Amino acid sequence: MDKQKPFPKHNIKAQKKLPRTVVVLGLVSFFNDFASDIVAPLIPILLASALAAGPVALGLIEGIADAIASLLKLWSGRHSDLIGGHRKKLTLAGYLLSNTARPLLGLAVSWPVVLLLRSIDRMGKGIRTAPRDALVADATPSHMRGYAYGFHRALDNGGAVAGSLAAAAILAWTGLDLIEVILWSALPGMVAILLLSMGIKEEDKRSIKDEKETTSEAMPSLPPLRWSLLSNPTRRYLLVLTLFTLARASETFILLLGYQLGVGVVELLLIWSAISLAKAVTSTIGGQLADRYGRGSLMLISWVAFAVSFLLFGLVTSSSELWMVSIFYGLFVGLSEGAERALISDYAPPLERGTAFGWYHLAVGLAAIPAGVLFGILWQLHSAPLAFFVAGGVAALGAILLRLWAWPARETPLH
Secondary structure, rough: OOOOOOHHHHHHHHHHOOOOOHHHHHHHHHHHHHHHHHHHHHHHHHOOOOOOOOHHHHHHHHHHHHHHHHHHHHHHHHHHHHOOOOHHHHHHHHHHHHHOOOHHHHHHHHHHHHHHHHHHHHHHHHHHHHHHHHHHHOOOOHHHHHHHHHHHHHHHHHHHHHHHHHHHHHHHHHOHHHHHHHHOEEEEEEHHHHHHHOOOOOOOOOHOEOOOOOOOOOOOOOOOHHHHHOHHHHHHHHHHHHHHOOOOOOOOHHHHHHHHHHHHHHHHHHHHHHHHHHHHHHHHHHHHHHHHHHHHHHHHHHHHHHHHHHHHOOOOHHHHHHHHHHHHHHHHHOOOHHHHHHHHHHHHHHHHHHHHHHHHHHHHOOOOHHHHHHHHHHHHOOHHHHHHHHHHHHHOOOOOOOHHHOOOOOOOOOO
């Protein structure tokens, strides 16, 4: 098996400034996640209190919603390639759908209604994500893509910090209840939509150069949408990533753990914020390190730490322990967020990036329902520690397979 090779140093120094498109998309994600994370950490609390639903309902809601999103990501990514790489309209439509449905969660009267609205919210995510990720790749030189995706994830997580802190402050210092806080999430969502509408002017992809290649005058037809047409390294990587996703039970289960330990709502929101802040701290530097030293190395470190953190969650018995493990978890998860996406852009040719990111998001989404539901069943029928222990074991297996079976053959872009 080939050893990893770092990118040539002259390429790394060739350009350090991120393109405008990447910066604007980062700001869009910041405000969208500001809105989303006003709501997301309140969902397990809303289900466990006002709607009297347990961990199985939470797992079903999060699993189905993420699976729907992932199926749409393949369609939207493919569609953005078929229409010549014009990806902004699909990205904008997805943000509009999410930010219309999400505030309505405050009006839900039962957990099936939460399931419906959460699914619509995630449909918007499904429509926008693959075209948006492809937009980042289109705008960024190959030697900077780890940095670009890491930067994007840093602002994404920064928005999550702002959203959960805002929700905590409103609940602590005003007389607003959960429902009113959720409804107010519409404001930062609208800021995200306006930024995307006015801040990005998409170029004609027929004239864009990618490194030393140029596209032909006529758009070439894309190959059939078949799994078998993906390269062997890509398929191995996606299969291992799918297995690892079985361990990625929704982070809302961390909050449910705290709720069952007797941690207050405001403190739970602060823990959620701390997780997002920890990710934001490490995601940009993780992307830069991935560009310099290799995507696989950063991912392996992050995945092993993920397995350790979930094993530790199974041993948590107090709020102080929950704080420590949550921050450890967030710091190491953030390391690989840029590398994970950059590796997909390495494998994909310019005119098929939307499709490649669609396959990526579909692969991880196929594991979403069993991940959430099985985690919830193990929790409800046995205990929270067993659920976390099993997830940690699956994550460890994924890390082993990444190193032994799906290790990137080389770290320079394949196209």
